[in-house]
Structures are given as C-alpha cells and as structure tokens.
Amino acid sequence: MAQGQEERSSSAFGRGVVSDALASVDEPGALAVRRDTGWRRGYPRHFRRLVEVGARDHQAAMAIARDGLSAVHERMCWLPVTGGHDRRVAEAFATPSPQPALESVTVRGDGDPEREFTLPYKGDRLSGANLRRRLDDWVESGVIEPGVRDAVGQVLDHPEWLDVRDRTFVVLGAGAEMGPLRSLLRWGGHVVAIDLARPGIWSPLFDLARSGAGSLTAPVGPAGVDASDPSQHAGADLLHDTGRIGDYLMGVEGPMVLGNYVYADGGVNLRLSAATDALAVHLSQRPDVALAYLATPTDVFVAPDDAVSQANSGLDSAFLKSVRRPLRALSGGRLLQRQYPPIVDGPAISDTIVPQQGPNYLLAKRIHRWRATAAAADGQLVSMNIAPPTRTKSVTKNRALAAAYAGAHRFGVEVFDPSTANTLMAAMLVHDLRTGGYAAKGDVWAAEAAGAAHGGLWRSPYDPRSALGIAAVLGIGGAR
Incomplete structure (x- = not known):
C-alpha cells in the first residue's frame, strides 16, 4: 500500500x-x-x-x-x-464505526406509474412510432450504434418491463444528472438513494419522489428518522462513511441493482471510484446483486467494422473538406486528421479521449469498465452502456469543453440534453436487466459496442481530438 x-x-x-x-x-x-x-x-x-x-x-x-x-x-x-x-x-467493511448505524427514511409518491416508454427530446416527448423514427435517424446519422436502437425497441415492445417493482435500485450519486433515478420513480420503482448529506441535494429528490409513482429511501442518522423535514438529515459520505454505508446496504431487501453514478472533481473522483468499487465487491457477496455503470464516450474503444466504413466513406463530404489540406499544413498535421486509416489491419481503435478531463477522470471511469468486464465474466448480472456526450453541469462548467460541445454538431456529433441522455440510459438499464445484461451481448468489445450511444464520435470522419479545437472556436458563441 x-x-x-x-x-x-x-x-x-x-x-x-x-x-x-x-x-x-x-x-x-x-x-x-x-x-x-x-x-x-x-x-x-x-x-x-x-x-x-x-x-x-x-x-x-x-x-x-x-x-x-x-x-x-x-x-x-x-x-x-x-x-x-x-x-x-x-477493511472499511470489517472495522466497526464509532458512529451509530444508519437508519432509513422513505418518501412515497402517489402518481400512476408510466407503462409506456417515452423520451424527452428538444421540447417534445417522443413515443411509439415517432420514437422509433428518431432511433432510426440516429442510427443512420451515426449517433448511436444499432444495438442501442434495438434495445430501446425491445423496451417499446415490452411495456411490462417498465414495471420495475421486482428490484430495489441503489443509486450511488443520487443527485447526478446522468442517473436513472427520475425514470425509475416515474415507473414505480423503489430507489435507495446515496449521496452527500446536503439539503440542497435531498430536497429536490424528495420532491421528485412525492410527485412520482415509486418510493425513495435515504439513509439518515437516528435524529432524522422522525424529522419533519428529512432533507435536513438525509445522506451519507461514500468516502468517509464507506463501512457504515456497506452495512446499511447489506440490510436492504433484494434483488438489488447497485448503480454507480458518482462524480467529483480531480483526485476525489478517483478516490470515490475506488471506494464504490470496494462497495460493489463487498455487496456482491450477496447472490442477488446486479451492477450498473455508464461509461464515458470520451475514452478509447474498439469500433465495429461498419462504424469504420461509415467514417471513412464520409471523409469526402466532411465539414471543412475544402480547407482541410491547408489547415493540416498550417498545424503541422495536427488538425482534422482522419479517424481511421483507409485500410484497417485488425481491430479499429476509436480514441476520443479529451485531454482536458485529465487522467484521474479517465482512470475513475476505466475502473467501471474493468469491473463490468470482470463481474460479467464471473457470471454476475451487469449493465454497462456508453452514455452520449451530454451537457451536464460538470462538463459545461469547463468553458473550453462547453464551447467544443456547442460546436460539435458541425462535425456530425450530437450532444444530448441531460433529460434525454438519462432517460435513454435508463431504458438501456431496463433492457439489460430483462435480457441477461453485458454477458449476453458477446465478448468485451461487442458488448461495449452494443450499448454505445456515443453521439457520433465513433463514426466521425475526423479524429475527434484533432477537431476539438476548431469545434471550440466555432462554438464559443453558443456555449452555455
């Protein structure tokens, strides 16, 4: 150590x-x-x-x-x-805590559970045939892989899958914009929410629960059990209350889905990823625990052959094609590089790392991918899908990234609003739980591709990193 x-x-x-x-x-x-x-x-x-x-x-x-x-x-x-x-x-789970054990407070909604999957998109709520057309359009334009369309199509075909009352969903990072909490509450699910003890996090979450159709349970200290305002007492710190949270969740009724959606800046994010992975290992001693993760689209992946073909065939009509050669000359070859070679010998690599996000962020997310791979190989039910580029607060507070996202559409990359992204990924989670998850999709790379809603990054003619600076310049006026 x-x-x-x-x-x-x-x-x-x-x-x-x-x-x-x-x-x-x-x-x-x-x-x-x-x-x-x-x-x-x-x-x-x-x-x-x-x-x-x-x-x-x-x-x-x-x-x-x-x-x-x-x-x-x-x-x-x-x-x-x-x-x-x-x-x-x-050892955090084997060492008694000097603090009292966590207890629970539960808020229940009185709404009717939704039994048809709908997707918020650009001010509309897509359903049925309109949603299927949107999925087809995304596949045609290279925004999502066909496996995502097919998975969501199955959810549309099986509305009974949205009855998620047969499981308890533990959402680590309950306040995260990318998590499935909102969808699960609309569908009548029981969510055990874990996040920091901050009233600003819990007050809107409890409001969501009251207006929804499910129930939300939160950990509290003994003083919060009968409190008139549970948001003042709810929460636990995954870094400093690791053992207590482990004991608390061990007592939650199953079957359980442990979903990891935590995020923090810098080195804290890496510590959180290690702590939550230790928690996943600890809880997986139970035979009824499934794991759920979202991979970042800005990482390195093995791209399917048809993604490579679409990217290469689009080079002749790509944005800025007419000035590509002088731009490459002026930049010493750094700008507007092609993403894949004309002839690919062996597996093709899509490298969409954004260096500004840093090594701590990428390793924290890579830990999730590693755990999904290992746990699925060991026979555990796992959901792991690649989320689309999304205008979350954690991304857009970085001005350079916000500008790049605002200009990304010029290069065929669609950046999603959080409500669209988290609802789409919640549907993928439901699909995985009903169909065998990550292990049922093939080997490591096939499984990742089947759940990749990468926003178009894999199928862009240009290497995404070589277009990032231009996208940022073009997006300065539209960044928000």
Whole structure:
C-alpha cells in the first residue's frame, strides 16, 4: 500500500495502476508507463495502449481488467476515523464505526406509474412510432450504434418491463444528472438513494419522489428518522462513511441493482471510484446483486467494422473538406486528421479521449469498465452502456469543453440534453436487466459496442481530438 507523500499523489497512483494492468500482457507498455515523468500530459497514449493490447486478444483484455482492479485495491489506502495506520479499502467493511448505524427514511409518491416508454427530446416527448423514427435517424446519422436502437425497441415492445417493482435500485450519486433515478420513480420503482448529506441535494429528490409513482429511501442518522423535514438529515459520505454505508446496504431487501453514478472533481473522483468499487465487491457477496455503470464516450474503444466504413466513406463530404489540406499544413498535421486509416489491419481503435478531463477522470471511469468486464465474466448480472456526450453541469462548467460541445454538431456529433441522455440510459438499464445484461451481448468489445450511444464520435470522419479545437472556436458563441 502507498506510503509517503509522492506515492500518495494521484499521478503516482494512476501510473502504478496502469502499469500493473499492463504488466502481465505487455511488459514494454508497462515499462513506458513507469518511465513517463509527464503523466498529466502523456496519459492518453497509455490508456489507448490498455485497449490496443486487449483488442486482438480477449484473454489479454480480461487480464488487464482483473490486474487493473487488483492494483486499485492494492494501492488505494483507507484510514479509519479513529486514526492508526493505512489499511486496505476492503477493511472499511470489517472495522466497526464509532458512529451509530444508519437508519432509513422513505418518501412515497402517489402518481400512476408510466407503462409506456417515452423520451424527452428538444421540447417534445417522443413515443411509439415517432420514437422509433428518431432511433432510426440516429442510427443512420451515426449517433448511436444499432444495438442501442434495438434495445430501446425491445423496451417499446415490452411495456411490462417498465414495471420495475421486482428490484430495489441503489443509486450511488443520487443527485447526478446522468442517473436513472427520475425514470425509475416515474415507473414505480423503489430507489435507495446515496449521496452527500446536503439539503440542497435531498430536497429536490424528495420532491421528485412525492410527485412520482415509486418510493425513495435515504439513509439518515437516528435524529432524522422522525424529522419533519428529512432533507435536513438525509445522506451519507461514500468516502468517509464507506463501512457504515456497506452495512446499511447489506440490510436492504433484494434483488438489488447497485448503480454507480458518482462524480467529483480531480483526485476525489478517483478516490470515490475506488471506494464504490470496494462497495460493489463487498455487496456482491450477496447472490442477488446486479451492477450498473455508464461509461464515458470520451475514452478509447474498439469500433465495429461498419462504424469504420461509415467514417471513412464520409471523409469526402466532411465539414471543412475544402480547407482541410491547408489547415493540416498550417498545424503541422495536427488538425482534422482522419479517424481511421483507409485500410484497417485488425481491430479499429476509436480514441476520443479529451485531454482536458485529465487522467484521474479517465482512470475513475476505466475502473467501471474493468469491473463490468470482470463481474460479467464471473457470471454476475451487469449493465454497462456508453452514455452520449451530454451537457451536464460538470462538463459545461469547463468553458473550453462547453464551447467544443456547442460546436460539435458541425462535425456530425450530437450532444444530448441531460433529460434525454438519462432517460435513454435508463431504458438501456431496463433492457439489460430483462435480457441477461453485458454477458449476453458477446465478448468485451461487442458488448461495449452494443450499448454505445456515443453521439457520433465513433463514426466521425475526423479524429475527434484533432477537431476539438476548431469545434471550440466555432462554438464559443453558443456555449452555455
């Protein structure tokens, strides 16, 4: 486990985890990680390497996932509130807390549950044939992969799937814009919500529950059980109450779906990802626990052959085609690079990393992908889909990213509003729970592609990173 200030840095942690993940299948790649002294600038090529090595070899991909997870749990430390020495994160669940056990408060809605899937989109609410046409249009324009259309189509074909009362949904990061909480409450589900103890988070969540058709349960201390305003007492901190939350959730009636939607800035996000992964491992001792994740679209993936074909065939009619050559010359070849070579030898890689988001963000999200891969291979029910680029507050508070998102449509990339994205992903979650989940979709890369609502990033003629700066310039006036 980490000792000393240098080894406690998030950069040292990230380098160590990525190096360990590669070590058994790509020693030269692992050595390159260890020698990289400019981690915050150079990390994208190493995260790409993690996918490249596993793209041709399923066993290598599995080894990377399992070794990466082992490294996270070996290198991340937990320190009890009572002090003492560093311990493994898993020990948080075996160490008694000096604080009283968490109790529950539940708010129930009195609405009628929705039994037809509808999708909010640009001020309208799409359903039935209109929704199917929108899904077809998205596939034709390359915004989503065909598997997403087919999955949502099955949800439309089976409205009874929206009766989600047969499971308890634990939503980590209950206030997150991308989570399924709102949809689950509309469909009559029981949600156990976990988020920080901040009234500003809980008051709107309880209002949603009252106006919905389901029920929302939140952890509270003993003083909050009979409080007139539960929002003043609800919440628990996944970083500092890890063990208490584990004990609390162990007592929740199942079957349970543990959904991970947490986010924080910088190194805190990485710590949260490690803590929530330890929680997933702890709760998975129960045989009735399914796991749910959303992957970021700004990562590295193996693209299907037809995505490569669509991207390459679109190069001749792509935006800025007439000035592509001089722009590339002026930029030393950095701008408007083609995304895929004309002839692809082996698996094609779509590298959509946005360097401004940083290595902590990407490793936190990669941990989710690794856990989904490993848990599904071990026979656990897992839902893991790739969410579309979305105008969430966490993204748009970065001015450069907000501007790039505002200009992305010029390059065929559709950026979603949060209500559209989280509802679409909630439908994908329901589909996965009813049809066998991640493991039923094929190997690692086929499973990821089947659930990819990447917004058009995989099928763009241009390498997304080489167009990011131009998109930002064009989007400055439209950023919000």
